[in-house]
Amino acid sequence: MSTVVSKLSDKGSINVARTERLISGALGSALLLTALSGRGAKRLTALGVGSALVYRGFTGHCHAYEALGIDTACGATxxxxxxxxxxxxxxxxxxxxxxxxxxxxxxxxxxxxxxxxxxxxxxxxxxxxxxxxxxxxxxxxxxxxxxxxxxxxxxxxxxxxxxxxxxxxxxxxxxxxxxxxxxxxxxxxxxxxxxxxxxxxxxxxxxxxxxxxxxxxxxxxxxxxxxxxREIPTIEGQSHASCYGLGQLLHS
Amino acid sequence: MKAVAWCAPHLVRVEEAPDPAIINPRDAIVRVTSTCICGSDLHLVDGFIPFMKPGDILGHEPMGIVEEVGPAVDPDKIKVGDRVVVPFPIGCGECFFCQRQMWSCCENTNPKPSLGETMHGHATAGIFGYSHLTGGYAGGQAQYLRTPLADVNLQKMPEDLTDDQLVFLSDILPTGWMAAEQADIQPDDTVAIWGCGPVGQFTLRSAVLMGAHRVIAIDDESSVPERMQMAREGGAETIDMNSEDVPYRLFEMTGGLGPDSCIDAVGMESHGYHFLGSVYDRVKTSLMLETERPHAFRQAVKCCRKGGTLSVPGVYGGFADKIPLGAIMNKGLTIKTGQTHVHKYVPKLLDEIRQGRIDPSFVITHRLPLSEAPHGYEIFRKKQDGCIKVVLDPAA
Missing domain, CATH: 3.30.530.20 (START domain)
Structure with missing residues (x-):
């Protein structure tokens, strides 16, 4: 894996790799959206984690990584x-x-x-x-x-x-x-x-x-x-009965 | 089209479903003319096999007429209008196993092998209408059926025989035959068969045809007298598990040796009597600690002669407790089992039917329109009205 230990990284500098930043940003945004519809503790957690991820994605800096001495920004070549x-x-x-x-x-x-x-x-x-x-x-x-x-x-x-x-x-x-x-x-x-x-x-x-x-x-x-x-067997697109939602109801 | 759908455990309904369409180039669509309810369908309905989804179409014993073929189906093998039997396992014809005639072990036709690999180490072939453990293919208790790799799977049938004579080539006739073949029957042998359901009936007749000296069938005389009678008509002696001590009777009939081959044609929903084990299994399965009730299997192990063979056509799906491994080892037993390699046996058994040596239609007790399938399941499960085998007519 592409983790490189970096003791010299300055506080607040970029220590998260580009792809990881994109993923952070996307996940964070998704969580924030969830928080809008959530309730109670669940909503607070989603809000907190979501904001942290968005921050991390936007700035490229991760405090946890800094504390652990991890830097993925100088990723693998x-x-x-x-x-x-x-x-x-x-x-x-x-x-x-x-x-x-x-x-x-x-x-x-x-x-x-x-x-x-x-x-x-x-x-x-x-x-x-x-x-x-x-x-x-x-x-x-x-x-x-x-x-x-x-x-x-x-x-x-x-x-x-x-x-x-x-x-x-x-x-x-x-x-x-x-x-x-x-x-x-x-x-x-x-x-x-x-x-x-x-x-x-x-x-x-x-x-x-x-x-x-x-x-x-x-x-x-x-x-x-x-x-x-000579082909890849599949059931995708095959016919299926609905059970009018009754099955799902009884099954759950 | 009309199709028999699994909606929940103990809930089977006839539903309206979209007509199947060609998905892969070697698919064909079969218009189903006859289709049956199998004992192993009951395992799905009773919730013993957990990988079912609401709306799954049941059924794996169909035959019919080819209605449409995909662009890559070999026209020398299968054409529109052909009359065909559909084997319940789907093979590819090319992998290690199909090349060795072990069609139900095909490596390529199960679209989701990860479930079987997690549970069993390997997955079986895809099977029609038989849960997502075997691929989740829509089944044949329907007016139309999509059949993958049609040119190696569909078995062409002659016009001069009836559906009733041919439809059981899809599963239970080859299953009974393979069960007897795996029992390795020699001319002086005594063969004992647990279970007088349709597979047991074909197994005992196959054992007679293979020249067994003596065939003994075991079931419950008080609840299924018609099955016991049918077994006797097929050339077997019978033991009533309800009123007789089965091991004592078998030892007594064989001078203490025990049967040379024992066949478990019951499987995972075995009902035992006079035996604490069956209570134990009922409790454990209802607590989800065990998925099978292997009473018949345990008794077969106990009764089988030393160095004998156990053949297991009965279906098991998961985990069973209290398997008498010590008896199996110390008595030096050989166990042979497996989902049936239907394709391997169809040509030979079709020939037996043509020559008049076997007429499989004798097991049919009920013919119902497809729309009455839930009633068929009910009487078959409860063994009411003398029900042994139900054939459904999708056109009625």
């Missing part, structure tokens, strides 16, 4: 990944020929078909690509970064990392290795990333069920399903 990155690794058995799996993945435009947060990946040239992802907490709802392929061994391994000036910072690889007998291919994905908004961002993400560990697992499973079943 590409060279920090080794030191502060969070690593995620997942592996699924896919019962398909390795050539098909590698080819599908190497065509980076396919990635949004199984990586649920990605909107688009556009190849800029043989090695470089531009990635667009949904980011609900960021103004405009989209973030964009450039990445390059740093290793490409046909039917075995593909590794990439973000370019230094990108707004997100991660590197990743996918490895295809033969499973015993006729079982197919072990597909292993490894990601190292600097969590947006530092450790705090990671906690918030977890709170909303968006922990990257789960995300990688769910995305890789979708890859397996696309390859094996």
């Amino acid at each position: 590409a060279s920090d990944l080794d030191r502060v990155g969070v690593e995620v690794s997942e592996c699924f058995l896919v019962a398909k020929p390795v050539e098909d799996l590698y080819r599908f993945w190497r065509h980076l435009g396919n990635l949004p078909r199984f990586m649920s947060h990605l909107k688009e990946v556009e190849a800029l040239d043989e090695r470089r690509s531009r990635w667009t992802a949904a980011a609900p907490l960021v103004a405009g709802g989209l973030i964009q970064w450039d990445a390059e392929i740093v290793e490409d061994i046909e039917n075995q391994r593909l590794a990439w990392r973000t370019l230094p000036e990108s707004s997100v910072d991660h590197r990743g690889s996918v490895e295809f290795s033969p499973a015993p007998g006729e079982r197919g291919v072990y597909v292993r994905v490894e990601l190292t990333y600097a969590p947006p908004g530092g450790q705090a961002g990671r906690w918030i993400a977890k709170l909303f069920g968006e922990a990257p560990e789960q995300q990688v697992r769910s995305d890789l499973r979708k890859f397996k399903r696309l390859m094996e079943a």
Whole structure:
């Protein structure tokens, strides 16, 4: 993670990273809105915490961080990944020929078909690509970064990392290795990333069920399903009865 | 369309629901011509399986006519107008398990595997109308059904056989057959079967067809005499669990050895007699400390001969207490179980039906219009009016 201990930070100076400030501001505003409709102790708490978060987002200064000697503003740069990155690794058995799996993945435009947060990946040239992802907490709802392929061994391994000036910072690889007998291919994905908004961002993400560990697992499973079943089974949009609200009433 | 909806525990209603539409490219829509109520539906209605949401459409034993196909359905396999049986588990045909004919273990068709992974370590295949633990797919007690991956799942049926002869290929006929097959029956074997419901009926007849020397069926003569009679007609001897000491009778019938194979065709809502355990389980399940009442299973373990096989087609969902692991270990028992790999057995069993060796329609006691499904559930659950199997007609 991107926390850096800073004993020299001046009182009142910026010690919160940019993304984390955005998240703070957004959460704080949401809490203040809640406070408008709340009551009693709940309202007071929402008001207090909400104002603190908005202040923190607006000024970029966090008193708690200062007291703890934490500074996320001088967040990770590409060279920090080794030191502060969070690593995620997942592996699924896919019962398909390795050539098909590698080819599908190497065509980076396919990635949004199984990586649920990605909107688009556009190849800029043989090695470089531009990635667009949904980011609900960021103004405009989209973030964009450039990445390059740093290793490409046909039917075995593909590794990439973000370019230094990108707004997100991660590197990743996918490895295809033969499973015993006729079982197919072990597909292993490894990601190292600097969590947006530092450790705090990671906690918030977890709170909303968006922990990257789960995300990688769910995305890789979708890859397996696309390859094996040729589509991703779903019940979204299926027909459903209403029970006229009776069921919910009795159930609760 | 009309559909049978789960609204709350013990509350099943016929509701108006939107007609299903093609969602994925390999979906098909089936117009349901016959659909049944299964004993395992009762577990959902009685609230033994907690992952139900109000408005979920029930049912996993349908057959019908293909009404519409998605753009990627293989036309050599499934076309509009085909008459099909819909197996209750949904397979992909390509994963490790489907390739090995273990269709109910398919890795790809359960849209929400995290629930099963948390509870059981792994998730089952998607199953129609069978709670969100198995994917939350809308079920087949409806006028229309959306079926995913139609070209590997829908089983084409010939025109010269009736719905009554074919519809049980969707679940209970293969389930009974697989239960007997897993019991590893040898020519001199005695096979004991707990439960004379529809699955028990097919299991005991399968055991007879597989050449068991002796088949013994166990149930309650005073509350379900018609089931006991049906078992005797199918070639089984019967033991009345209500008036007889089941272990004593089984040991006595086998010279002390015990049955070579024991089959639990009852599952999680087992009612026991003369046994403190059943009281214990009732108390614990009502306090939510246990999800099953494994009385039949415990008795099967106790009675099975040393080195014998236990086959469990009865459905369990969560956690059971007082499983006699010591008996299982010291007697060297083998346990085989699983949701049925329906697709594996359909061709063979369809052939058995065509050859006239099996006519599964004998279990049907009630035919009702879909709109009377709640009444069907009621008489099936309470075993009233001699009810053994209810078939619903969505067009009536």
